[in-house]
Amino acid sequence: MAEPLSTGRRSFWRSSLLTLPVLLWSMLMFSRALAQPGLAPKLAAFITLAFVVILFHQMMRTAETNRWRRYFFVALGFLFPIGFVWDLIALRGSMSIPVERMISGDTPFCFLAIPMMILPAALTKTVIFPGSILPTASNPHAIAAMVSLWLVATLALGKGWCAYGCFFGGIEEGFASFAKKPRIKRLDPRWRWMPWAVLAAVVLLSAVIVEPVYCSWLCPFKAVTEYPQVRSLETAAQAGIFISLFLGLVIVLPLLTKKRTQCSFLCPFGAFQSIFSKTSAVDVRIDTARCVPCNLCENNCPTLSIDRDAVKAGRPMMSCMRCGACVDICPRDAAVWHIKGTAPGAGGERARLLHLYAAWAFAVMFGGSIIANTLSKLIGLVV
Amino acid sequence: MKKLTSILGHSGAIAALIIAVLGPFLLFGWFQKGIGAMGLKIHPSYSGGAVSRVVERAGYRIVVHARVGRTTPWQRVAPFVQADWVPASALPASVSDAVDVDGDGKPDFLVAFKPAELTVDAVALNPRYRPLHSRGVTSFSALIARVNGSIVVRIPVE
Numbered sequence: 315m316a317e318p319l320s321t322g323r324r325s326f327w328r329s330s331l332l333t334l335p336v337l338l339w340s341m342l343m344f345s346r347a348l349a350q351p352g353l354a355p356k357l358a359a360f361i362t363l364a365f366v367v368i369l370f371h372q373m374m375r376t377a378e379t380n381r382w383r384r385y386f387f388v389a390l391g392f393l394f395p396i397g398f399v400w401d402l403i404a405l406r407g408s409m410s411i412p413v414e415r416m417i418s419g420d421t422p423f424c425f426l427a428i429p430m431m432i433l434p435a436a437l438t439k440t441v442i443f444p445g446s447i448l449p450t451a452s453n454p455h456a457i458a459a460m461v462s463l464w465l466v467a468t469l470a471l472g473k474g475w476c477a478y479g480c481f482f483g484g485i486e487e488g489f490a491s492f493a494k495k496p497r498i499k500r501l502d503p504r505w506r507w508m509p510w511a512v513l514a515a516v517v518l519l520s521a522v523i524v525e526p527v528y529c530s531w532l533c534p535f536k537a538v539t540e541y542p543q544v545r546s547l548e549t550a551a552q553a554g555i556f557i558s559l560f561l562g563l564v565i566v567l568p569l570l571t572k573k574r575t576q577c578s579f580l581c582p583f584g585a586f587q588s589i590f591s592k593t594s595a596v597d598v599r600i601d602t603a604r605c606v607p608c609n610l611c612e613n614n615c616p617t618l619s620i621d622r623d624a625v626k627a628g629r630p631m632m633s634c635m636r637c638g639a640c641v642d643i644c645p646r647d648a649a650v651w652h653i654k655g656t657a658p659g660a661g662g663e664r665a666r667l668l669h670l671y672a673a674w675a676f677a678v679m680f681g682g683s684i685i686a687n688t689l690s691k692l693i694g695l696v697v
Numbered sequence: 698m699k700k701l702t703s704i705l706g707h708s709g710a711i712a713a714l715i716i717a718v719l720g721p722f723l724l725f726g727w728f729q730k731g732i733g734a735m736g737l738k739i740h741p742s743y744s745g746g747a748v749s750r751v752v753e754r755a756g757y758r759i760v761v762h763a764r765v766g767r768t769t770p771w772q773r774v775a776p777f778v779q780a781d782w783v784p785a786s787a788l789p790a791s792v793s794d795a796v797d798v799d800g801d802g803k804p805d806f807l808v809a810f811k812p813a814e815l816t817v818d819a820v821a822l823n824p825r826y827r828p829l830h831s832r833g834v835t836s837f838s839a840l841i842a843r844v845n846g847s848i849v850v851r852i853p854v855e
Contacts, residue, residue, distance in 0.1 A: 339718070347751040413834045414842045416743055418851060435737055438768055444743040448733050457737075462728035466720035472715045523739060524772040545834065595709030655706030657699075675717040 322377060329374035335671065336370045340678050342524075347686055353697050358690035365389070365685070366678050373670060379638030383477065384487060390681040391484015395538040397688030398422075410543035416444035422455035422540075425464050425480075427529055429513060429586040430520035431457075442524055463680065470672050472594030473587050476577060476617075476635035478677040481684060482535045486576050488570035490616060495563055497570040499613075505579045506633070508620055513582035528582055537687035574616045577635075584617075584633065591632040596651060597670035598641060599658035600628050604648035611640035611649050628658065636669060741765040742772070742837060745779035745849065750800055750805040757787045760847075761798055764854055765838075776854040777838035778826070780808070783847040788812045792848075795822070810841055812848050819852050826854040 326334070340363045348360035369382040376382075402409055411421055423445040434442045441447065441457055449456040467475045476483055507696075516528040530542070531552060537560035542549050559580070567575035577584045591597075600611070605625060612620045619634040630640065640649040651665035652658050709816040716724065738744070762779040778798050782788055791811050795804035806826045809819035818827035829852050834840040840851045 343721070362733070413837065413840065414844050414849075417745060417842065418844045419739055419744065434740070436766075438740075439736060440738050440768075442740045442743075443738070446735055458729045458732035459725070462730055463720075465725050465728050466716060470717040470720070511720040522769055522771045524742060524768050524774070544841050551705045595706055595713055653703075653706040653710050655702030655709075656703075657752065665710065668707075668714060672710075672714040672717040675714065676720065679717075 324375050324377070326375065329371050332374040332667070333367060333371040336674055336678070337367050339675055340366055340682065343679050347683075347690070350467065352694075354694035355690045357693050357697070358686045361689060362682050364687040366674070368681055370674055375553055378642045379666065379670065380642050383637060384436045384491065386530040386677060386681065387477065388488040388491065388513060389484070389685055390423040391486075391488055391604075391686050393688040394481035395485070395535075397684060397691060398539050400688070400691050408543075409540050411444075411540050412543050415488075418452070418455045419446040419450070421445045421447065422453065423457045423460045424529070424539075425460055426482075426533060426535075426581075426583045427526045428461060428464060429517055429582060430526045430528060433517060433521040434524065437521070442520060443529075446535070447668060458684055464585055467588070467676055467680070468590050468593070468677055470594075471636070473591040473632070474594060474636045474669070475587050476584055477637040478673045479680055480583075481681065483574060483577055485535075485538070486564045486568040486574050489565050490572045490574060493569055493572060496572040499571075500572070500630075501571060501618065503618070503621060506631075507578045509577075509581050509585035509633075512580055516582050525552070531555060532559065532580070534576055534580070536560075541615060546593075572616075573618060578618045578633075584635075588632045591634065594669075595635070595654050596636065596665050597654060598630055598634055598636065598638075599650055599652040600625050600630070600640075601648045601650060601659050602626065602628050604659075606645050606646065607645050608645070610645065614639045614643045638666070740768070742768075742774035745781075745851070749798070752796070754794065759794060759796060760784055761796060766854075775836070775838040777851045778805075778854055779849060779851045781844075781847040781849050782812075785812055785843060785846055785848045788848065798826075806852055808846065808850055808852075810850065812843075815841050815843065815848075817848070817850055821852075825855050827855060829853060848851065 338347060344359040344363045350356065366386065369386055372382045373379055399409055406415070408409045415421060419615070421444045423443060427443050431441055431443060434440060446453050448458050471478060519527045532555065534556060536556040541553055541556055544550050545551055563576035563580055587654060607622065616637060616639060617633050618633055619630040620640055624630050631638045641651060649684050650659055650662035650670060653661060653665040653668070719761065730828050737828055742765055746765040748760055749763040750761050752759040752761065760783055762782040764776065764778045766776045780796055782792060793809040797803060798805045805823040806816065807820045807822060816832045817829060821828050829839055831841055834842055838851055839853050842849050
């Protein structure tokens with residue numbers, strides 16, 4: 315029988331040493347917030363800094379990844395809509411986008427629209443989104459800013475965006491964490507193809523009817539961010555679809571299945587991002603020599619990226635978002651972090667560390683600033 | 698060969714880390730500039746299209762945009778032409794203007810609106826344009842709205 319590969323628990327001081335770069339990076343990232351006038355932004359930045367550093371320290375100390383990542387990701391998922399809607403209410407008194415704002419290019423850009431933009435941009439040099447290309451005083455969330463952010467995340471993390479960067483995935487991951495055991499255990503694996511079908515449909519339809527179809531008709535997260543002002547039967551139907559999809563795929567099904575069902579069954583951006591799964595140098599492999607098919611990895615994968623065929627093939631499917639749930643749960647250390655080009659099982663902890671430093675650097679910079687920003691608003695209510 | 702692939706793999710992982718760290722200091726700026734330099738524009742069905750001419754009136758001006766047609770036969774936003782009355786604060790209580798879109802010296806439509814009420818009546822003087830009777834926003838191609846200190850009117854086009 316092969317020797318176990320796991321690092322096991324590290325000492326406090328060794329974990330602290332490994333966390334030191336993250337502490338320094340976090341201090342750098344929050345230095346501006348810490349220097350802001352007023353107690354609320356300082357306190358929010360300090361709490362967020364402590365939060366991300368402690369989580370990373372725990373990752374180092376316990377050698378578990380997903381458990382601690384999830385705390386961060388769920389915090390991001392729940393705090394992002396609060397901060398976003400807070401700003402919308404302050405700016406225009408409502409979550410709905412009036413047409414006037416669309417005409418003036420003041421709609422904040424969302425990364426989910428990126429796949430739908432590509433064809434029209436390539437063919438007509440126009441962007442089918444009512445935002446602005448470069449940041450303006452009235453719209454800092456411009457298209458170029460968000461696309462740049464996505465490019466950096468994709469180059470650094472590939473599909474890891476869905477585990478460390480997406481500010482929507484944390485909502486369903488939060489609901490998926492509530493129940494101790496899933497009520498629905500078997501999900502038809504054919505549903506896995508649905509995001510690809512949605513991606514193909516929305517990309518082609520958007521180019522044909524010249525509007526971002528997913529944003530207009532299918533995005534569940536419109537229910538907790540912003541949506542077109544209800545002025546007609548059509549906009550009322552859109553609002554109904556957004557709310558229904560949010561309730562079904564983001565709240566109810568994750569509660570029943572303990573899976574990220576919106577990501578697994580609908581999200582076209584997740585499918586799009588899977589294409590970049592190949593670009594990241596770190597992935598997860600399953601050592602078939604060590605594996606006794608206990609199905610723990612399959613049952614615990616939040617995005618249905620592992621099945622028996624994947625286990626036999628020795629690697630999860632391309633929808634794997636590098637959350638580390640399978641590596642953490644595997645009792646025989648058969649699921650391991652892996653640097654491409656190396657033998658599976660060799661240097662698993664080195665692969666994990668390299669992945670985590672890159673992922674956490676991005677997460678602290680992007681998600682950390684969102685968390686601190688919303689916390690600052692909430693703390694401002696009481697101090 | 699195994700050593701080479703291993704070196705490449707490790708280099709890739711370290712490059713990912715460097716990219717993540719350089720992101721906020723260099724890469725975001727570079728990528729933004731790159732995207733800005735691509736010459737992309739917001740689709741005219743949202744932005745109203747390029748400005749074709751500006752007509753001066755007493756105390757205000759009319760910014761006339763080029764006709765926005767359909768990019769594809771299935772585009773949901775119907776063709777329209779947009780005109781902006783700027784600044785809205787200088788407009789009289791009731792505005793009535795004949796607008797020449799193509800600059801041929803002949804007015805194409807006659808627009809009458811009340812800035813305070815955002816109601817508009819447009820009569821087509823050229824068969825290419827459609828009449829418009831709207832209070833506020835009817836659709837993306839038929840509307841009167843207050844946008845950034847101006848009154849924007851979109852007239853449907855045949």
